[in-house]
Amino acid sequence: EQIIAGSDDADRELLLTKRAGKFLSVYAGFSDGAIAYGDKSESWPSDYDPRTRPWYQDAMAQSGLIITEPYQDFDGSIVVSFAKAFNLNKQGVLAADLAVTDIINEVLNIQLDNNGFAFLVDGNNNLVAYKDEKLSQKPLTTLNPELTRDKMANLAQHAKLETITWPKQGDQLIYVAQVPNTDWSLGVVQDKQMAFASVSEQVTFTAIASIVMYLI
Structure with a gap:
């Protein structure tokens, strides 16, 4: 600068x-x-x-x-x-x-086991990146009504794995991290059957690190 x-x-x-x-x-x-x-x-x-x-x-x-x-x-x-x-x-x-297409590709290229997926939302809680392109720029609550703006802020603040009910999929594990210096958030979702230790390590050090480092 x-x-x-x-x-x-x-x-x-x-x-x-x-x-x-x-x-x-x-x-x-x-x-x-x-x-x-x-x-x-x-x-x-x-x-x-x-x-x-x-x-x-x-x-x-x-x-x-x-x-x-x-x-x-x-x-x-x-x-x-x-x-x-x-x-x-x-x-x-x-x-x-x-x-935006480059950012979307980075998110979609995050490799997660057990039907895991990642999504990126902006400060208005609208989807920036998700595997279903039809939901781009739609409110995150379209994907899951529980994931309101306040809920996402709470998840990002606590920065730990939590259980959430996902439509048609039952209990899932979710981890949300704030993208540094922005009001954007990255979320990662995986099946709850996966061991907590493995999920925590994979989500924290692979998924979050890769996309956050790309964005900053």
Whole structure:
């Protein structure tokens, strides 16, 4: 952040960050309306004003890293933006985009035994990633009425395996972890017959670690 905001060669730093983090795009919007992006193969509109965009406004209103809800970018792709305001030599917001499809694939690729599955929800408790794509952006309660926003917050706060009744499947074990620096949560569900020790180890060190490290 400091290197990019204070660098005379911000474009190069942005390009290196994009490649290193495998982001869809990395860019900086400035308080004078200017935009800097490292990958010149990207086609940004000539009249693009970052100050009018939610990622810029939300980041400027907060002191830390923010993550947007999924939205349609100017090129038509559905993305989420990670953004943070800076106030060094220049003032503005540094941001990076990830395609929602990439995030979904990371969640769906988590390997769990005994019919286990993972899901990712945003701050409004809407599904971002789940094995049934038809439920994307639907309330999590569509999947399980018990998993209200308050229930998910409670599960994430306690960060331990709990039993929950799943429609048509009976008792299941669920583990919920908050994605650091965001209001998103990752949930992992497995059949209760699996040994608690094995589930705890697998969920905590494999599933949670892999997706959280990817998102941050």
